[in-house]
Amino acid sequence: MSRSWRIAIVLGLFACAVVLVVFTAMAYIATSPPTVSYLDSQPPGATVHLVMQTDGVVGSATGGAAHPTWVSYRIRTPKTHAWTHTTLVYLPAHSRIDVTIYQFDSGSPLRNQHFGMVTGTIGNDAKLNGKTFKVLNSYDTPNGQGVGHTFTVPSLGINVPLEGNDTSKKTFCTYGPCDPATQLHTKTTFAFTTPGVGNYRFQCFIPCGGGRYAGNGGAMQTLGYMGGFLEVRA
């Protein structure tokens, strides 16, 4: 074998290795969930209407979830109003965000009742099915279903508990995406103002990643299910 042949072989093998590594890395990064953008759905400075739902079982109907039995958030895409299985959302900076969350999951007591109190929203309160409230006693909520999930953005001090649903009801949503028009849910609305540009994580403080220690495995530790980023852009 001549020297140039050897060089060619080595370079060829090296190229294969690089391609393999790049391909693996890209494939791995591509597992990241999609982002829903609320940036140009409204004129600049106008109030943004962020709509989300929480499903007890995310289902595999849309979004091709890797774990169809896990609990998850879903975000409504502006304009098309399609439910996207993700927890990444772009929001405009220094704007009022009106949030509506349709909660379809059942409920339980919070591990720390501290997260039963509404904080960080405009007026430090929220509306549960149209009724203003400041605290949910997760051991005994207005309808006795406990708290299903919370919407919490720790770095902005935002925390809103979302009441749970009665699993025995016929219209209880067994797998997502759930339909607010026909299926049993609680509707929580509140508003907050976005700060400057940055990534603000949100998560849930109900131990809802079942089957794992302290209920915080699986969905709780996977981007796109029970935790994500509010990415505030200019």
Next chain:
Amino acid sequence: MSEDTGFQPQSGAGAQPPGPGRTPPAGGQPHHFRRMIPIWLALALACDLIWWFVVGPHVPPGDMSTSAVGAQFDFNVLFLAAAPVVLAVWVYLAYAVWTWRASRADAPEPVGGPAARSNFKVQFWWIAITTVVVLAAFVFGTVELIVPAGAGGAEGPNPIWKPTAKHMLVVQVIAQQWKFTYRYPSYGGMQTNTLVLPNNTWIAFHVTSLDVIHSFWAYQIGVKVDANPQLDDVAYTKTRQTGTFTVRCSELCGIWHGAMFDYGKVLSKSAFDHWATTTEKKQAVNTKYLPPFAWTYSPTANGATGATGVNTSGQSPFSPEQHYGATPARKLVRSSLTSTATPTTGT
């Protein structure tokens, strides 16, 4: 056994025969250490002086609390000891590389033999000096740990090095995935999102976790305590200055570990009292639903039924008043906030 000379026990430097391998201090040979030591002394002195007077006062974690001051002082003292050691090796290495390189035109041939294989004096003093330095570091570290009541580090559920101060503010740090919350037993057991502390006060941090292991790291006030589930872990410090400090989790706790931080505040005593009383009122709507205050909380701790958090010693519900004296802690803190007497430090 003539080949084994290298392994003969050295009966002492003086007893060594001046064998062929032993270099006599010939007149032409420079005395290497006479050249190295002044360079080293100058560098070490300059380094230590610059550190102590210029850099040292700015070394983290600063001077917001007694334990922060202690950590800064200890770091600086260790640096003063470490810099000459490091410089000694570096100066020697640099000198050796320059002087004894083979590429030097007049490089003398090295001499092997017994003298090059071992030297009792050198070995003895090397071992003796390192041992003394190490033992000194140990004694220094132990004193600095015990005297300032644990130096802001974790002392477990039954601390043996406690401040002798009569008045302490008890703050419970509750770690959960992925946020710290803070409970003030002296203020109706309220729980808050942010940590606020009064100035010039001994603080007893009782750290626990509701799920996995976290580590409560209040950076500028020099406190770090692991938060373990079902365990109460205590640390003490005394605040010295008002201002803001960072709280970070320093034990990997899952996906949001990196985002598990917030900012605490040290306020003047009166400002703290104002903050605490108003917050206590504001939180009252939720405080009534919280489980009774306890050092640890079981996963089934329930404010509605009164099923409490159980502390490890089985006392439930636990009373911080019992733990820290007969007077209710709230009154203790109140009186300390108005008291002019400075609590003393001690073991």
Next chain:
Amino acid sequence: MSVDVTPAVGVGEVQPPASGLLSRRPAWLSQNLVTALILMVAGYAFGHWIGNVISSGRVWVTTAAENDAAIVLGLLFGVVGWLLGIGALNYPLAKLIGRDTVPQERTDWTKYFRFSLTHKVVGKQYLIMVLLFFFTGGLLAMAIRTELLTPTTHIIGPGTYISIVGEHGTIMMMMASSLVVGPLGNYLIPLMIGSRRMAFPRIEAASFWLFTAGYFVILTALPLGGFPTGWTGYAPLQNQAGVGMDSYLVGFLVISLGMILAGFNQIATIINYRAPGLTWGRMSIFVWSVLITSVLLATASPTLTIACVAGLLDRTVPTAFFLNVHGGSSYLWQNLFWFFGHPEVYIMALPGFGIVAELLPVFCRKPLFAYRVGAAGLVGVGLLSYFVWQHHLFQSGINPDMRPLFMLTTELISIPTGFVFLIGLGTIYKSKMRFEVPMLFCLAFYFNFLIGGITGVFLSDVPVNVTLHGGFFVLSHFHYTILGGLVFAFFGGVYYWTPKVLGKTLNKRLGQIHFWMMFVFFNLTFFPLFLVGLFDQPRRVFEYAVRLQTLNDFASVSAYLLGASFVVFVVNFVWSIWIDPKTAPANPWDSNGLEWQTESPPPWYNFERIPVVLADPYHYSEPVPVPVADLAPDNFAEAAGNGVAAAAMAGAGTGGASSGGSSAGTQDGSD
């Protein structure tokens, strides 16, 4: 039994037959890497099926929607399939049914892809494998530094980031515990002690193939979703993690078994297979370091094995060893892990000490200074390393009143570590240093390890530890000791021994470029990270304070260039070995070491006659040259008149007697 001059047991294993192959099967049919891979996949499928049969439908499996038992059994059976496929179990299985095996050692290139019992083949296999581990972990490190380019914008998501951090740490720890003992230990120890083989060739090969299996197992963590615990695997986060955690536990389980086997094999070899005359006092300091490392490997690793088994039971059965809430203890994992983990830290340091102490005399042309102090230092570090593990738990709240004691033991360990500096600095005193590439790495070792060691004293001081614990300061500290210490020493060893192992010299110019890039950018990467740690950045975070961005970016860019230095090494290695090979002189560094007294590369039998060792290998610049060994001991009778030889005979006799009595072969004649 300090002496064994008999030919290797089962000559057929080691001795290639004169004509062709012993095996009757064609080469492509007999067991090799491909059959191993096939059986590994089949084993995984089988185990996965069994696991599903056992556990599906259990409440904890359905609620988690992940079946740990299936994954764990899949991985375990995959490893068994791997061992079956490579042929590691042929001998024990055949013996079980009372049959003999057909020796399958081959002489062609395919031996490198088979279960080889030749220590020199295993050494080369190990070298490729540790480099594969190292470069995989290195690529992951590049990914980590990429994410840390920005404080709040995320290139990699937080979950993926944590997985990559854990994967990097685990792969690097697995790599570092075998980095020297694997390739250099297996290849060089028999040569350095004048033996033809390791004590247990099958165990030696099994340890390598277990190590390799560990690579595949730990890589499965990424497609399985990764594990969020970092390399320390703290419970109860471990109990909470997804199925990627199973790869971590099975991976460390498999690796720890390989470590135990490798350790025992080295101990047995060094104790029993030393050539006549190779007394403890004449042994190379590198052999000493491998011996002590092996003792740590063999005695510390079982703790890890047990911890992994308990962790796997917690996740599958499920038991509650590590769950406080069910009566277990999260401290138990921390104690078991660090009781292994701290000796492990010295498993990753001692061989580096050995390499630099071995190389310095050669390039200084002076005997090793204070040899006995050096050997005592290695023993001392090894012993003390068992008594320091709780310094990892200083802020954990366990045994807070024991902290002064562990502060003491931790600081005490710097005394024997100081011995290693003493022997190095003493050796270069009034020497004549040749700055060949291996020598550059040795000097860099002393520079880096000094920083790593001194910062360790800061960390051992409990009050200072309050600020530094769990931060980037710790990270920098152990990168200075492992990467700056062990890996630098390892590359020095690679440049030094490649002419021995492959008979080719690595290009000096490229070697110098590799060294200077690695040295400069290593320091530029990790020195700023000390400051980052001091300024409050905890380890394993994907977000950090904006004010630390400059330092982090500086470290990241340096890290890329540090990574590039290894590309230079690979280019150099491939170029000098394969593309443009230059035959090396028999003893290019003019070393006295016993391994250099035979041909390069050594013949399969290493030494034509088992040599009689006459002296330690550090007799440089003596007025009368002292040969390290008599390589043709049959000439003894003739040489009897020679004073040197006669003295050596006496030494050999006492050496044999002092370490156990029996003497064989040539010694009998002289006594």
